[in-house]
Amino acid sequence: MLAVPLLLAGCEGPLSILDPQGPAAAQIAVLWWAMLTGAGLLTVMVMALVWLGFRRDGPRQPSERFWIHGMGLAFTMTILAALVGGGLWVGERLQPRPGPQVHRVEAIASQWQWRFRQPGPDGGWIETTDRLHIPAATPVDVVITSQDVIHSFWVPRLAGKMDALPGRHNVLRIKADAPGLYHGTSAEFSGRGYAGMRFEVLAYPPDDPPTLTDEGDE
Amino acid sequence: MTQPRPNPPQNALRLHHELTRIWGRPKGWRGILVSVNHSEIGFRFMLTSFAFFSVAGVLSMLIRAQLATHDGAFLDTDLYNQIFTMHGSIMMFLFAIPMLEGLAMYLLPKMLGARDLAFPRLSALGWWCYLFGGSIILLALLGGVAPDGGWFMYTPLSSKAYSPGINADVWLLGITFVEISALAAAIEITVTILRMRAPGMRLTQMPLFAWYMLGTAAMMLVGFPPLILGSILLEIERAFGWPFFDVARGGDPLLxxxxxxxxGHPEVYIIFLPAAGAISTILPVMCRTTIMGYGAIVAAVLGLVFLSFGLWVHHMFTVGIPHMxxxxxxxxxxxxxxxxxxxxFAWIGTMWKGRPQMRLPMLYLMGFFSTFVMGGLTGVMLAIVPFNWQVHDTAFVTAHLHYVLIGGFVFPMMAGIAYWMPLFTGRRAIRGMGEAAFWLVLIGFHGTFFIMHLTGLLGMPRRIDLYPDNPEWVLPNLVSSIFGFVMAAGFALFALGLILQTRYGPRTGRDPWGAGTLEWALPKPSTVYNIASLPIEGARDALSLARGEGALPGAPRHQRETLVVNMISGRPEHVAVLPGNAMLPITTAATIGxxxxxxxxxxxxxxPLGLIAIAAICWRWQGFTGTRQGHAQVTVAPGLQLPLSWHVPDGLARTGMVCTLIADGTLFACYLFAVGFLTVIAPNWPAPASTVAQGSALLAAGTVGLLALASGCARLAQGRGAGLAAGANIAAVLLLALLALRLDDPTAHARDALRGAGLGYVVLHAVVGAMLAWLCVVQRRDGRIAADRPGAAPVWRLWQDYSLASAAILAALVILQEAA
Incomplete structure (x- = not known):
């Protein structure tokens, strides 16, 4: 009884996948709990079968056909087919599709900081360092690139990660359900300053955008 | 052909002395340097890999000490980066691969009924390359200049701009040096399994371990060339500025x-398959039954070999490849x-079929079941794309890969060592030590890595050294660290148990486990020649083999002989003469070093002087081969007369060359992949207009023409065209040198860098072609090539044909590029 709240409390954290605050992270968390349940059952089943192997007065001997065709092929493939199908279905729904109110920002990684650029109210570009401002409850496409080595843009409570590669512009769809501060981290080893390559995503109420000052030097 | 009958029995002791004299080595240091014996080399591989395992294990303890607290004031970041890079690199390249090579080298000839591996000097060369390459890497660690870009060495972090030091070069050159041993072992193992089985042992009758190793060796032949190509290209980029991976000049880090x-992905199965082979060998013995589903398991092995090459991209789910x-x-x-x-399920079915007994190897197999199943399931989770987007490069993956590698390799290898130690040493285990080590390792392992899944789900990335802002990661990390030390104690106890077993274990008889495979029929501890005669119908038991009633008894011609059989049917075809003790392996490895x-x-x-020295010393390897004597049949057994290997065109060397060319061809295919990939995918293409002029096309055509001439010459009987062909190869090299002068600056764009690399590839093949052709000239002159003895000609012809094909493809490629 005590274990349940303890367990749930143990799932919280500023970078926790298990504490989702956006639709992408939430769907992946559901996928995880489903897979965990299945994997737990399968582990128990296989270990039980191994244990039964030691019982001299075990049940009637199943045939080779049962083990190889039944368990090895049919059983395994059924589970895998369902799982891969489910995974693809979720993955397809997380793709950045064009929409009327998609907000678009640029994320530029370099050793070891993140710069974010988005159009300001007056049409000029506004650049912020290590803090990304996005409207809450709005789909946001982050266009991710790097100026030197490979980095990875990751805000675990909002969505999965996407690599920042020199010469490429990858797009990741994120969305925060509610206004708040969400932590992000780089998730691709990038040398000496890697551990400290953190950033923040501040989701503001869509009807109350903050006044941003440009921190860029261009 | 009539069925061969057993030889008349001889005095077993006299045979033993005769064979020991021929197959043995001098005592002392000199003997260690010159030995080529498969048992000794295989054992050395295993011992050395265990030493590297200990080093990498100590490194992992340093990592765990650093991560035990959130502000890890223990190591600075530079050192930490070196340590985790070296932990992964050593475990993969200097522990796991050499360990399985050593086990296979040690066991296969004994299991298959041969006296040694197909190319004994090559296995020794492999071990020396492994030792020297591994030593360079270890010395770099001691000198504080070890690789620090992660075991995966992603560019551009590992490129000159972001890793200006020697560290990355240590990785690229040192690991490639060690990979020579992996390729050597792959060729060795493939040829040995295919052609050196006991007479009459069909492919479909092999012990399952041999099937697993055949699959492993095939994967190594095809799996290592991409890494070797990548390493060579990256080293060229670092050393000479040719932009294969630099995106600004048409390269691509994704390449x-x-x-x-x-x-890297086939590598995981290269490591898993031999371990699974050990399970399929040991489990039925522990269950007093036979394996369930031999055919299904062989099919599964072949399926794994095939499938494992189709899933490398699952390490790259977050690089921006389209979802479909x-x-x-x-x-x-x-x-x-x-x-x-x-x-x-075949293994579980085998357990249900038999009567399992919880002896020490079985205990370790239970360790396998209780970890690998979970590792496999998290592996399936990671194959699911959206979930991978979240946990990729987090501690969750660290946990998963340790469940797979320790579960799928280390536990089965511990079972294998416990099982085969009586074979290695002639002694049984000290009671209780292996069991105690097992429980420490098992508890330590799950304590370390089970909670690490949660650490990853809480968002902790891999490879960070500090986490001052995440107090929620402290407790799980501390738990991992504490249990990590428990596991280390377990491995130390395991090692101690082995040492004590070697010194003080009770003596064992021939077959302590009641196993059915051939290696247990040999005397314990094993002899340098394995068996006094090879098993044939009517002479299969240990006693009659020792008395020389099987095929090819003793060493009556005072040379090392063993039987070569048909790949499929196992019908004996000829008698291979194997080389004896030699300094060449160590001197060659030192020259490469x-x-x-x-x-x-x-x-x-x-x-370049180093390359010339390597060529010169490689030339000396041929001194052993061939004979000046005419055709003579050897009586292998009454009713079975076979020629010596020097008199057949399809000898072991030719099969070895086929394997070499498969690896070479894979490297070439990866090169073509690189060209195609950069052309289609990389930004900053198409390349600037080429200034390669018309005359260059003539030079290229001339080169291909000369190689075609050499290829034609190689078809003439008895190496008659060898002199002309040698000249044609050299002329081709000269034309290529002229062509090199006319190429665009290879530092300007990836297209030109790739052309330069391709040209170097053709030069290398023409030089080796010239050397092989010249070898045939020499052999014709000294009588080693004649009507009844083909000498090096069949091997040379294969090489020449391959050189022509690859050069023609390259020429066509450049023409297509220019036309487009």
Whole structure:
């Protein structure tokens, strides 16, 4: 009884996948709990079968056909087919599709900081360092690139990660359900300053955008 | 052909002395340097790999000490980066691969009924390369200049701009040096399994371990070339500025990732298959029965070999590849679980069929079941794309890969060592030590890595050294660290148990486990020649083999002989004469080592001298081969007369050359992949207009023409065209040198860098072609090539044909590029 709240409390954290605050992270968390349940059952089943192997007065001997065709092929493939199908279905729904109110920002990684650029109210570009401002409850496409080595843009409570590669512009769809501060981290080893390559995503109420000052030097 | 009958029995002791004299080695240091015996080399591989395992284990303890607290004031970041890079690199390249090579080298001839491996000097060369390459890497660690870019060495972090030091070069050159031993072992193992089985042992009758090793060796032949190509290209980029991976000049860091994981994922199965082979061998013995589903398991092995090359992209789910393309690799990654599941259920079925006994090897197999199943399931989770987007590069993956590698390799290897130790040493285990080590390792392992899944789900990335802002990661990390030390204590106890067993274990008889495979029929501890005569119909038991009643008894011709059989049917075809003790393996490895060091220290003007020295010393390897004597049949057994290997065109060397060319061809195919990938995918293409002029096309056509001439010459009987062909190869090299002068600056764009690399590839093949052709000239002159003895001609012809084909493809490629 005590274990349940303890367990749930143990799932919280500023970078926790298990504490989702956006639709992408939430769907992946559901996928995880489903897979965990299945994997737990399968582990128990296989270990039980191994244990039964030691019982001299075990049940009637199943045939080779049962083990190889039944368990090895049919059983395994059924589970895998369902799982891969489910995974693809979720993955397809997380793709950045064009929409009327998609907000678009640029994320530029370099050793070891993140710069974010988005159009300001007056049409000029506004650049912020290590803090990304996005409207809450709005789909946001982050266009991710790097100026030197490979980095990875990751805000675990909002969505999965996407690599920042020199010469490429990858797009990741994120969305925060509610206004708040969400932590992000780089998730691709990038040398000496890697551990400290953190950033923040501040989701503001869509009807109350903050006044941003440009921190860029261009 | 009539069925051969057993030989008349002889005095077993006299045979033993005769064979020991021929197959033995001098005592002392000299003997250690010259030995080529498969038992000794295999054992050395295993011992050395265990030493590297200990080093990497200590490194992992340092990592765990650093991560035990959130502000880890223990190591600075530079050192930490070196340590985790070296932990991964050593475990993969200097522990796991050499360990399985050593086990296979030690066991296969004994299991298959041969006296040694197909190319004994090559296995010794492999071990020396492994020792020297591994030593360079270890010395770099001691000197504080170890590689620090992660074991995966992603560019551009590992490129000159972001890793200006020698560290990355140590990785690229040192690991490639060690990979020579992997390729040597792959060729060795493939040829040995295919052609050196006991007479009459069909492919379909082999012990399952041999099937597993055949699959492993095939994967190594095809799996290592992408890494070797990638390493060579990256080293050229670092040393000479040719932009294969530099995106600004038409390269692409993703090319490195593709090449690396084209190797890196099959690598996991290269490591798993031999371990699974040990399970399939040991489990039925522990259950007093036979394996369930031999055919299904062979099919599963072949399926794994095939499928494992189709899922490398699942390491790259977050690089921005379109989702529908990822779907294919997701499905393939899940599908690879099917052959694994077939094996697991076949093993469980075997347990149900038999009467399992919890002896020490079985205990370790239980360790396998209780970890690998979970590792496999998290592996399937990681194959699911959206979930991978979240946990990729977090501690969750660290946990998963340790469940797979410790569960799928270390536990089965511990079972294998416990099982085969009586064979290695002639002694049984000290009671209780192995059991105690097992429980420490098992508890330590799950304590370390089970909670690490949660650490990853809480968002902790891999490879960070500090986490001052995340107090929620402290407790799980501390738990991992504490249990990590428990596991380390377990491995130390395991090692101590082995040492005590070697010294003080009770003596064992021939077959302590009641196993059925051939290696247990040999005397314990094993002899240098394995068996006094090879098993044939009517002479299969240990006593009659020792008395020389089997085929090819003793060493009546005072040379090392063993039987070569038909690949499929196992019908004996000829008698192979194997080389004896030699200094060449160590001197060759040392020469290669000198070249590696020249490259490492940036002495690029001297490096060509190193290459010339390597060519010169390789030339000396042929001194042993061939005979000046005419055709003579050898009586292998009454009713069975066979020629010596010097008199047949299809000898072991030819099969070895086929394997070599498969690896070479894979390297070439990866090169073509690189050209195609950069052309289609990389930004900053198309390349600037080429200034390669018309005259260059003539030079290229001339080169291909000359190689075609050499190829034609290689078809003439008895190496008659060898002199002309040698000249044609050299002329081709000269034309290529002229062509090199006319190429665009290879530092300007990846297209030109690739052309330069391709040209170098053709030069290398023409030089080796010239050497092989010249060898045939020499052999014709000294009588080693004649009507009844083909000498090096069949091997040379294969090489020449391959050189022509690859050069023609390259020429066509450049023409297409120019036309487009």
């Amino acid at each position: 490195w990732q593709h090449l690396f994981w084209l190797f 393309a990822l779907a294919f690799f997701s499905a393939a990654s899940a599908l690879v679980a099917v052959p694994t599941a077939v094996q697991i 000198v070249f590696v060091l020249l490259m490492l220290f940036g002495l690029y003007t001297l490096a």
